[in-house]
Amino acid sequence: MRKSIALAVSLVLLFAATAHAEMKVAVFDVQVVAEKSNALKEAQEMWKKTYDGEKKQLEKQREALEKKVAGLSKATEAQKKEFQKEERDYAEKTNAFMRKMQASELAIRKELDTLIVQSATEYAAAKGYTLILDTKSAPYFDRSMDVTDDMVKEANRVWAAAKKSSGK
Numbered sequence: 391m392r393k394s395i396a397l398a399v400s401l402v403l404l405f406a407a408t409a410h411a412e413m414k415v416a417v418f419d420v421q422v423v424a425e426k427s428n429a430l431k432e433a434q435e436m437w438k439k440t441y442d443g444e445k446k447q448l449e450k451q452r453e454a455l456e457k458k459v460a461g462l463s464k465a466t467e468a469q470k471k472e473f474q475k476e477e478r479d480y481a482e483k484t485n486a487f488m489r490k491m492q493a494s495e496l497a498i499r500k501e502l503d504t505l506i507v508q509s510a511t512e513y514a515a516a517k518g519y520t521l522i523l524d525t526k527s528a529p530y531f532d533r534s535m536d537v538t539d540d541m542v543k544e545a546n547r548v549w550a551a552a553k554k555s556s557g558k
Contacts, residue, residue: 413520416519418510423509428550
């Protein structure tokens, strides 16, 4: 009985050591890959085109309201009510603008997450890695395991291929 248990434990340890020896691990900084990706750069350009005009209009409306506040003490009741209406209108527009921006930011983050996961999957398959971790989830790793620069290139390659296949 003891020999059987000892043999079983020895076999488990042998297989565990063999499996561990075959494991190929890499790490990369997800934040760096996201920041340096062409996907984020294009999203920022789109964001600017989409929201800068509306943002400038809201800023002009705010400035106009600020100018009206100065003369509000001399205003009639009708003028005060009109100002309050304009103030509510500005607040509603600002809130709607913020919701649109937040929804857009969430969509961009989701797209970046998908891109990074797909890039890591394809990179691991191409390079024979069995495990790829974010540097933030590994308290210690040998710097030779860091493939962040390669992952930036891979993310840009995957992004370009996705754009090409979708016809963008």
